[in-house]
Amino acid sequence: MPDQEIVVYFNGKIIPLSEAKVSILTHALHYGTGVFEGIRAYWREEDEEMFLVRAEDHYLRWKANCRILQIEPEMSAHELAELTAELIRLNHFRTDAYARPLAYMNSARIGVKPDGRHAFAIMVVPFGVYLPSENGIHAGVVSWRRVEDAALPARGKICSAYVNSVLATAEAHSHGYDEGIILNEDGHVAEGSTCNIFIVRHGKLITPPPSDNILEGITRDCVMTLARREMHLDVVERSIDRSELYVADEAFFTGTAVEVAPITRIDHRPVGTGQVGFITSHLRELYSQAVHGRIADYESWLKPVYQPVLESLRR
Numbered sequence: 099m100p101d102q103e104i105v106v107y108f109n110g111k112i113i114p115l116s117e118a119k120v121s122i123l124t125h126a127l128h129y130g131t132g133v134f135e136g137i138r139a140y141w142r143e144e145d146e147e148m149f150l151v152r153a154e155d156h157y158l159r160w161k162a163n164c165r166i167l168q169i170e171p172e173m174s175a176h177e178l179a180e181l182t183a184e185l186i187r188l189n190h191f192r193t194d195a196y197a198r199p200l201a202y203m204n205s206a207r208i209g210v211k212p213d214g215r216h217a218f219a220i221m222v223v224p225f226g227v228y229l230p231s232e233n234g235i236h237a238g239v240v241s242w243r244r245v246e247d248a249a250l251p252a253r254g255k256i257c258s259a260y261v262n263s264v265l266a267t268a269e270a271h272s273h274g275y276d277e278g279i280i281l282n283e284d285g286h287v288a289e290g291s292t293c294n295i296f297i298v299r300h301g302k303l304i305t306p307p308p309s310d311n312i313l314e315g316i317t318r319d320c321v322m323t324l325a326r327r328e329m330h331l332d333v334v335e336r337s338i339d340r341s342e343l344y345v346a347d348e349a350f351f352t353g354t355a356v357e358v359a360p361i362t363r364i365d366h367r368p369v370g371t372g373q374v375g376f377i378t379s380h381l382r383e384l385y386s387q388a389v390h391g392r393i394a395d396y397e398s399w400l401k402p403v404y405q406p407v408l409e410s411l412r413r
């Protein structure tokens with residue numbers, strides 16, 4: 099990591115992180131009225147290149163989710179992805195990194211009424227393994243229920259909804275689990291605290307549908323694509339009962355931060371053999387290869403950060 103201070107994008111300017119300040123009265127700080135994203139970039143040492151993963155898809159989701167709060171980032175998804183690549187270049191990152199776009203209500207006063215004042219930021223930070231999971235993790239169902247769409251849309255990546263994730267994570271950790279599994283109000287499995295969930299039963303890959311109050315994960319989409327195209331698996335989006343977790347042959351989480359994380363125990367019961375399953379380990383490897391630019395068919399998922407600039411310098 100470079101010695102110089104990280105620079106961030108904040109309200110139209112690129113400035114040092116320490117200068118990107120907000121008022122203590124900021125609407126979003128009190129009421130959680132922000133919408134964020136999380137985008138990974140992987141460094142490939144052998145050719146000194148960095149790849150942003152599905153950056154435009156993340157920004158399309160961000161812009162769509164901002165509409166829930168009637169916030170409108172002006173830039174297009176393409177421009178935002180370019181700006182993120184530029185921030186990584188300005189920070190000279192030569193290691194895996196994470197970009198955190200944030201749009202929020204920034205009026206500085208008391209009162210929930212929105213007044214159309216919005217602010218935008220994109221931060222990039224070096225970022226390694228978030229949830230060590232190579233040999234499988236222990237997940238546990240927590241007592242908190244997933245936020246309901248009619249109250250606080252889980253698909254929205256809205257700041258205030260992450261209190262639900264924080265409570266779930268804290269409870270899971272206090273019980274000794276590596277990650278929590280949250281049920282929705284119907285009692286069906288929704289997702290992990292910051293990740294989607296898949297199980298394998300009878301050779302089929304099963305994951306809850308968006309209508310079960312999940313975040314419509316981009317890693318989930320990558321894994322469904324890889325499972326269908328590379329492994330010719332049946333992928334089924336349907337509700338999952340809690341007890342199905344206990345009889346599943348395999349289970350894993352997906353997410354930008356957790357990547358593909360095998361689950362080998364749930365609620366103190368082994369999942370299948372209690373070892374990382376064949377389908378899980380295969381998908382984990384395929385995903386890792388794809389996001390490091392090692393499978394030509396999925397290069398369209400990646401945005402090279404340094405190469406376009408080097409090419410333009412050579413011209």
Ligand SMILES: Cc1ncc(COP(=O)(O)O)c(C=O)c1O
Nearest residue numbers: 292293294313315316317353354
């Ligand atoms: C609640 C929740 N579910 C699922 C995910 C996975 O989504 P993605 O794969 O787009 O990162 C995330 C990660 O951002 C999340 O916060």
